[in-house]
Amino acid sequence: MKISVMSDILKANDLLAEDIKKLLFEKNITAWNLMGSPGSGKTAILERLIPMLPETLRAAVIEGDLATSNDAVRIARTGVQSTQINTGGACHLDAAMIRSALEEIEIDAISILFIENVGNLVCPSSFSLGESGRIIVSSITEGDDKPEKYPSMFKTADLVLVNKMDLLGNTNFQMESFMKGMRKVNRNASVLPVSAIEGTGFDSTLQWLLKHVKKSR
Ligand SMILES: Nc1nc2c(ncn2[C@@H]2O[C@H](COP(=O)(O)OP(=O)(O)O)[C@@H](O)[C@H]2O)c(=O)[nH]1
Numbered sequence: 001m002k003i004s005v006m007s008d009i010l011k012a013n014d015l016l017a018e019d020i021k022k023l024l025f026e027k028n029i030t031a032w033n034l035m036g037s038p039g040s041g042k043t044a045i046l047e048r049l050i051p052m053l054p055e056t057l058r059a060a061v062i063e064g065d066l067a068t069s070n071d072a073v074r075i076a077r078t079g080v081q082s083t084q085i086n087t088g089g090a091c092h093l094d095a096a097m098i099r100s101a102l103e104e105i106e107i108d109a110i111s112i113l114f115i116e117n118v119g120n121l122v123c124p125s126s127f128s129l130g131e132s133g134r135i136i137v138s139s140i141t142e143g144d145d146k147p148e149k150y151p152s153m154f155k156t157a158d159l160v161l162v163n164k165m166d167l168l169g170n171t172n173f174q175m176e177s178f179m180k181g182m183r184k185v186n187r188n189a190s191v192l193p194v195s196a197i198e199g200t201g202f203d204s205t206l207q208w209l210l211k212h213v214k215k216s217r
């Protein structure tokens with residue numbers, strides 16, 4: 001019984017997500033679903049990346065959180081449109097929330113949409129938001145075993161940003177172990193080490209993004 005209710009919810013979400021995908025395609029917008037644990041550095045990465053985007057690629061951000069507008073306020077400081085969704089307890093965003101948030105965004109003015117999902121390594125992976133691709137932020141302080149422990153999240157990634165590399169000397173994180181686990185669950189995703197605090201790795205991240213923006217058009 002529980003299983004069929006869940007599959008109905010996912011089916012309804014997928015239908016709505018397809019509509020969003022079509023709309024974004026018609027408007028020539030590439031949308032990234034940004035996922036990862038709470039505190040992995042999703043907002044900090046956007047704060048670094050957005051000012052690096054070329055003038056021709058204007059971005060907007062949808063921020064998802066259980067409560068507060070703190071992240072949307074941080075993003076607004078970068079000068080792009082940002083809107084906050086409070087899920088009121090739900091551990092993930094869904095397509096209906098994105099459809100409402102899109103009504104608040106001037107979508108004719110943008111080419112890239114970042115959707116920062118609720119911090120969680122499980123729930124968000126099952127819910128399509130109509131995105132063009134998925135970026136997972138995994139910080140080294142979480143440990144190098146996360147891809148293997150949370151395969152449903154990592155297997156759907158197009159890009160994994162391994163954040164907080166500035167702290168490498170203070171942890172037992174081994175990139176080799178991380179990559180081993182990662183390749184067990186996902187052979188194709190790109191993996192890039194970054195530090196949102198120091199700004200390292202962002203030239204490669206930007207290049208990856210620009211290449212994939214072109215591809216999805
Ligand atoms: N040392 C270090 N701290 C970081 C880095 N990126 C983010 N943080 C810190 O990690 C905390 C959570 O960052 P935030 O962007 O809010 O994470 P989010 O919950 O995933 O959006 C903040 O205190 C950030 O300053 C990084 O590259 N290095």
Ligand SMILES: [Mg+2]
Nearest residue numbers: 042043071116
């Ligand atoms: Mg955040």
